[in-house]
Amino acid sequence: MPTDLFLFATQNSVVAWSPIDDRVMGGSSTSCLRFDPIGHAIFQGTVKPDNNGGFASVRTHAMDLGAMSAIAYVLKIQSDGKRYKFNLRMEDNFDGVTYQTAFVTPAGVWTSLHLPVSQFTATFRGRPVPDAPSLDPTLVRQAGFLIADQQIGDFSLNVQSIGTE
Numbered sequence: 001m002p003t004d005l006f007l008f009a010t011q012n013s014v015v016a017w018s019p020i021d022d023r024v025m026g027g028s029s030t031s032c033l034r035f036d037p038i039g040h041a042i043f044q045g046t047v048k049p050d051n052n053g054g055f056a057s058v059r060t061h062a063m064d065l066g067a068m069s070a071i072a073y074v075l076k077i078q079s080d081g082k083r084y085k086f087n088l089r090m091e092d093n094f095d096g097v098t099y100q101t102a103f104v105t106p107a108g109v110w111t112s113l114h115l116p117v118s119q120f121t122a123t124f125r126g127r128p129v130p131d132a133p134s135l136d137p138t139l140v141r142q143a144g145f146l147i148a149d150q151q152i153g154d155f156s157l158n159v160q161s162i163g164t165e
Contacts, residue, residue, distance in 0.1 A: 003070075003164050004161050004162070005162050006143070006159075006163075007160075007161045008039070008041035008160060008161065009039050009040075013035060014033050014034060016060045016061050017041075017059065017061075018058065018060075019032050019045070019056070020057050020144075021045070022048075022051075022054060022056070025053070026053070027051050027052065027054065028050040028051060028053055029045065029048045029056040030046055030048075030056065031046075031056035031058055031147075032044065033145075033159075036158070039160070040158050040160040041160075042157070042158055042159070043084075043145045043155075043156070043157040044154075044155060044156040046153065046154050047147055047152050049150070049152055054148060055126075055146060056155070057087070057144055057146040057147070058145055059087065059089075059142055060144065062141045062142055063141065063142075065088075065140040065141060065142070066138045067138065068137075070117060070137035070138075070164035070165065071116065071117055071165060072114045072115055072116045072117060072165050073115045073163070074114055074115075074162070074163045075113045075115065076111075076112050076113075076159070076162075077111055077157060077159050078108065078110045078111065078157075078158040078160075079106075079107060079158070080107050080155060080157065081104065081106065082147060082157075083102055083103070083151065084102065084104075084146065084147050084157055085101065085103075085145070085146040085147075086100065086101055087099065087142075087145070087146055088140050088143055089140070089141055089143075089144075090136060090139040090141060091141060092142075096124070097122050097123070097124055097129055097132050098122070099121065099122055099123075099135040100120060101119045101120050103115065110160070117134075117135055118134075122135075126148070137164065143162060
């Protein structure tokens, strides 16, 4: 049975999330994680290639997201069929090593997606960090979503919950 880290059932459930888009390096993509009164969050926006941009993301503020004995992260999502990445960080810093795994799910279908801890790879600004330690779920401090890889245009990912098992 999954343990919920985030259950997006109320307006307050998205308060800890902020956009971090390619604007940090001069791009013009935009995104947000907003609450839908139907009872889930929506990661949405527009990816633009202007000024060498091309990514949009949202991430939580630093907080204790450690999960003892977690073997996988479980996302209850409904996507638009695009390729997304789920990101985790074991540090409080704004910039540092990110552990991520990519996923694609059928458009318009609610899916319970299981992402094994062993599938997360360490990256720094989108590049692999082969000498980084493996993801330790007990040390997770931040979580987030990212869309990149030249997927220019509007996007929308509905998120009902994020948990561990």
